[in-house]
Amino acid sequence: MLICNVVGARPNFIKMAPIVHELHKRSIAQLLVHTGQHYDTQMSHSFFVDLGLPEPDVYLDVGSDTHARQTARIMRAFEQVCLHYRPDLVVVVGDVNSTLAASVVAAKMHIPIAHVEAGLRSFDRSMPEEVNRLVTDHLSELLFTTEPSANANLQTEGIASERVNYVGNCMIDTLLKHLDAGIEAEPWARLFGMEPASYGVLTLHRPSNVDEQEILAGLIQTLQRSTDVPIVFPVHPRTRNRLEEAGIDLSAPLRPCAPLPYVAFLGLVARSKFVLTDSGGLQEETTALGIPCLTLRSNTERPITIEEGTNCLVGTDPYKIRESIASVLAGNWKQGKRPPLWDGCSAPRIVDVIEHWFSERC
Numbered sequence: 001m002l003i004c005n006v007v008g009a010r011p012n013f014i015k016m017a018p019i020v021h022e023l024h025k026r027s028i029a030q031l032l033v034h035t036g037q038h039y040d041t042q043m044s045h046s047f048f049v050d051l052g053l054p055e056p057d058v059y060l061d062v063g064s065d066t067h068a069r070q071t072a073r074i075m076r077a078f079e080q081v082c083l084h085y086r087p088d089l090v091v092v093v094g095d096v097n098s099t100l101a102a103s104v105v106a107a108k109m110h111i112p113i114a115h116v117e118a119g120l121r122s123f124d125r126s127m128p129e130e131v132n133r134l135v136t137d138h139l140s141e142l143l144f145t146t147e148p149s150a151n152a153n154l155q156t157e158g159i160a161s162e163r164v165n166y167v168g169n170c171m172i173d174t175l176l177k178h179l180d181a182g183i184e185a186e187p188w189a190r191l192f193g194m195e196p197a198s199y200g201v202l203t204l205h206r207p208s209n210v211d212e213q214e215i216l217a218g219l220i221q222t223l224q225r226s227t228d229v230p231i232v233f234p235v236h237p238r239t240r241n242r243l244e245e246a247g248i249d250l251s252a253p254l255r256p257c258a259p260l261p262y263v264a265f266l267g268l269v270a271r272s273k274f275v276l277t278d279s280g281g282l283q284e285e286t287t288a289l290g291i292p293c294l295t296l297r298s299n300t301e302r303p304i305t306i307e308e309g310t311n312c313l314v315g316t317d318p319y320k321i322r323e324s325i326a327s328v329l330a331g332n333w334k335q336g337k338r339p340p341l342w343d344g345c346s347a348p349r350i351v352d353v354i355e356h357w358f359s360e361r362c
């Protein structure tokens with residue numbers, strides 16, 4: 001049995017790492033394919049180092065492009081990989097273009113697909129990730145979910161429940177494994193000369209927030225006027241490009257910096273006062289850590305972070321953002337709790353299911 005694990009973008013590395021480690025522990029043959037969707041040291045290599053991931057067996061080197069061209073390049077290159085190695089199962093994670101491209105290729109070659117983080121839905125098809133999720137789920141043989149809403153969504157869409165396994169959250173496996181190291185590294189002091197719990201953290205990279213100058217400028221202005229508390233802002237390359245194009249300067253309380261390696265960023269978030277974000281993953285990480293999360297979007301595909309966790313959708317309305325930051329700073333925020341099975345053991349559950357599935361097929 002040969003399992004082919006496909007990664008391409010930053011959040012993929014975090015979700016795939018515990019699966020790669022678990023397969024290795026059980027001596028199951030695996031192949032790690034990196035599409036090269038993310039390629040900068042800060043967006044890719046530093047994650048492989050921090051997460052203890054081996055060098056990819058195959059690097060497709062596709063780089064950035066329009067959605068169609070990037071997806072097509074991954075498909076062409078990944079087809080060759082499948083022809084050469086003939087894997088028995090392709091494992092994809094999350095909802096990026098690499099996830100979609102690898103799934104389409106595998107499905108056309110009749111190679112079964114396992115999708116980790118299946119079933120999440122924002123019900124907003126203007127998000128590229130929503131399209132990627134829908135297609136990938138409907139092509140997958142094994143679907144691994146992180147929260148009950150995902151099971152309900154898949155059921156509504158007619159996907160047989162025998163194929164769906166609620167296993168918890170692999171990203172939280174990684175978080176729990178590295179949390180102590182992140183805190184011991186004291187990134188707030190070492191990188192920014194600050195005290196713990198004296199700052200916020202901001203991430204921003206959704207096309208809907210950063211690709212239009214007016215929206216991006218409005219958000220930055222609102223954040224700069226909302227508080228005196230320093231806000232560390234590791235700037236994603238997409239956002240950096242848009243800020244430069246629009247000539248937007250970042251000033252206090254924002255403290256911009258380059259994207260951070262995984263462990264440093266985890267430590268920084270774990271000791272922050274609050275997080276402002278439009279990322280999907282960070283909504284879950286803050287829920288696991290019990291840190292208030294103000295999500296700069298009007299919807300989420302991860303409703304459990306609102307129902308049980310520390311997340312709140314504040315959107316992009318300046319008044320709501322200011323009010324929410326004021327509430328957090330006044331100590332008025334829900335405590336939240338960690339959702340069921342976000343316990344650091346999701347990857348072993350996934351590999352159990354895969355092994356059982358293989359044994360049934362033989």
Ligand code: UD1
Pocket residue numbers: 009010011037038039040043044064065095096097098128129205236237238241
């Ligand atoms: C991608 C995912 C998004 C995920 C995000 C995490 C898709 C459709 N989007 O968005 O779901 O939340 O990754 O970071 O798959 N760039 C660099 N260096 C890199 C990578 C990108 O400079 O290593 C720049 C390029 O200018 C590129 C832009 O960032 O055009 C956007 O990269 P891309 O991978 O297309 O989308 P992300 O915004 O990163």
